[in-house]
Amino acid sequence: MTRPGSASRIDAHGSSANSLAGLLDGASETAIVDDWSGARLAEHVEARGRRLFGTDGLGGAIVALPLANTLESLAALLVIGAAGGAALIVSPKAVEAERAACLARGKARLWLSPGEEGGVLRLDGAGLAEPGAVLLSTSGSTGEAKIVARSAESLIDEGERYRLLIGAGEGTRVALAAPVAHAYALGWFAGCLAARWTALPLDPSHLGAIARAVDEDAAWTVMTPAIARLVARRPSHGRGPSPAKGRVMVGAGPVTDDLLNAFAARFGIGLARNYGSTETGAVFSALGSPPPGRIGGPMPGVRHRIVDEAGGPVGDGKTGALEIDLGLGWHAMGDLVMADPAGEIRVLGRAGQAVRRGDTWIATGEVEALLSGFPGVRALRARKAGTRADGDDALALDLWPVDPAQFPVEAFRHHAATRLGAGNRPDRIELHLMLSRGDGGKIAAPRIWRPGPAAVLAEAARGYKRAELLFALHETDVLSRLTEGRSAEDLAEDIGCDAGTLEALLVLAEAHGLVKAGGPVQEEGQGQEPATGVEGLIAFEAAASRGLATREIIARLTARGFSGGETLTSASPHREVYLAAMNGPAAQLRAGFGLRALALSPGARMLEITAGPGLYGERLMARDGSAHAARIAVGPAGDGLGEPLAEGAFDAVVLANALRWPPVADRLCEIVAALGPGGRLLVDDLFFDGTQAGADFALDWLTHGGAAFFTEGELTEHLAGLGLATTGIAVAGIPGARLVLARQGRETGGPHD
Secondary structure (H helix, E strand, C coil): CCCCCCCCCHHHHHHCCCHHHHHHCCCCCCCEEEEEEHHHHHHHHHHHHHHCCCCCCCCCCEEECCCCCHHHHHHHHHHHHHHHEEEEEEEECHHHHHHHHHHHHHCCCCCCCCCCCCEECCCCCHHHHCCCEEEEECCCCCCCCCEECCCCHHHHHHHHHHHHCCCCCCCCCCCCCCCCCCCCHHHHHHHHHHCCCCCEEEECHHHHHHHHHHHHHHHHEEEEEEHHHHHHHCCCCCCCCCCCCCCCCECCCCCCCCHHHHHHHCCCCCCCEEECCCCCCCEEECCCCCCCCEEEEECCCCCEEEEECCCCCCCCCEEEEEEEEEEEEEEEEEEEECCCCCEEEEEEECCCCEEEEEEEECCCHHHHHHHHHCCCEEEEEEEEEEEEECCCEEEEEEEECCHHHCCHHHHHHHHHHHHHHHHHHHCCCCCCCCEEEECCCEEEECCCCCCCCCCHHHHHHHHHHHHHHHHHEEEEEEEEEEHHHHHHHHHEEEEEEEEHHHHHHHHHHCCCCCCCCCCCCCCCCCCCCCCCCHHHHHHHHHHHHHHCCCCCHHHHHHHHHHHHHEEEEEEEEHHHHHHHHHCCCCCCCHHHHHHHHHCCCCCCEEEEEEECCHHHHHHHHHCCCCCEEEEEECCCHHHCCCCCCCCCEEEEEEECCCCCCCCCCHHHHHHHHHHEEEEEEEEEEEEECCHHHHHHHHHHHHHHCCCCCHHHHHHHHHHCCCCCCEEEEEEECCCCCCEEEEEEEECCCCCCE
């Protein structure tokens, strides 16, 4: 296979043409990435490579790179390969623990920060790989993370396949809206270099920019089904009925009928299809808009065959395993497929997870497509789940509802019975809470769990003693009497207890950091800072330890599922102590800050849905007498939100500690519809942030709160699907406390735009 760029222009680095940067050789002034010409990018790659790595090059050293959809990141990728290094791709969305695990698995020696100001950091790894290679993280279908190495030659060959498939001329504009940290978009970038197309990297969260690319800016826009679903929900802002000017190809995930219909309704076009793997890159494609489950035919230069369990060929209409040959021998793709007489391939599911009933195979992807669109379901996945009593494979359906505790499972079973034949219906339905996706948008494989370090387990086992000591000091009024400093003898006489025992307990409390010992006399101005704002929280946690978050309740929750918790209501005996804990000084502070963030005009109409006394409405009315503030109390504060909300009735809606209380989460669509043009939604709540403190609060939601939207990311993704752009605002104080401001009808300026 011939390729442009047969000789390297960076020979001083000891590299060869076998790097993506080699495709820039002889590049013209045509823009190759954004408004940078190929010649300018080649000069930048050579100059920055020399500046960072000298003339000796990297010799196959593995360099970690946070690869975002930006010109700077893509240029940094080319720099590493041109200098003879191998790039370990780190997702720009990775949290610290995920980033550390990726670096350890990849054995990275260096970390390169993109951009002119970015530098190189030396890491602990000593890994080497083929110069010019790109190392990608994937969990495949196992749940165990691994590193897949793609040689530069493999990526260049994939780029050549795209060049021949699309057949577009130099300078054709290609918008990369799928994350380039994923193999799918990375292959398209190689195609842009090979064909001298203009790559337009777009932030996958900037939905407005992606929609504009489809409508008018790009000949092709590359995205995942998850992104396509969000973009299809974007308002057209007056665009006429004529189809969009560009075409769209989706890969790295299944396409459903409801997605095809939504995309056609919004843009007037269908979705071209792409199929491949992290190991091989793209190998099949359909340039039309085939039905769900169809992947078209082989791309140029790809041989394929469908074989039975013995490795023999199978005929059209028969099920077999798909294998492809890219010139290096036959490679199993791991999918069961079926071909029609025209050569179109239909994917039935992963070979290890495909479901067999008698002599037929169930296409799990088609089951997913037929059951999608049920109200309140964010995502679903059909999979093999062992063997039934009759010897056939069992079919399980994993569901990620908006609120698992309130999800109508029986109504969904009826939905499945009306949409699927008797032989294709799931044997069991399993509800899940936190939805994890890979960079390409696919639902991540189930994670593999193991016990933590023995020292951590031992510390947790002893941890209850510290809390019980605090609760005892609180309930005996010792803690509240220590504000100005007291001796044990003085306290004992005051509350009527044994002074020696109290002194011993205070010494132990000091070791736990619960109290501080001072001198016998406090000088003026040297008194201990009062422990204000936590008294209510301590009282509530003391109550929860006895009746809301006990080991018995957690065990019962495990046995019964999400509906096994005991949601606090206005009739709960713990109502008053909960309201006192959650509506103290910290909540007052957030309400003031949140109103400033809303920036409401005089006379604004605001609806506050709250599990508290209505702090936002009180503050708004005190500030602006012409404003109108309505309040609906939910959860422990009241049983409101029974009546439908009027559409377009409010300039702002505030959810103050209300997001997870039934039925708020399931009615978010209705709540958003209550906003008038340009209206704003403010969510004031706690979110699980991966910390121990955040996990403590999240356990409360499972046992006696609501199970919806544990993470801020899940909420912002859901709001983006409702057409709102979001901004998260951290609030000092309680860990995980956030203000999420969502705006309606914006076109530029921020994430999820």
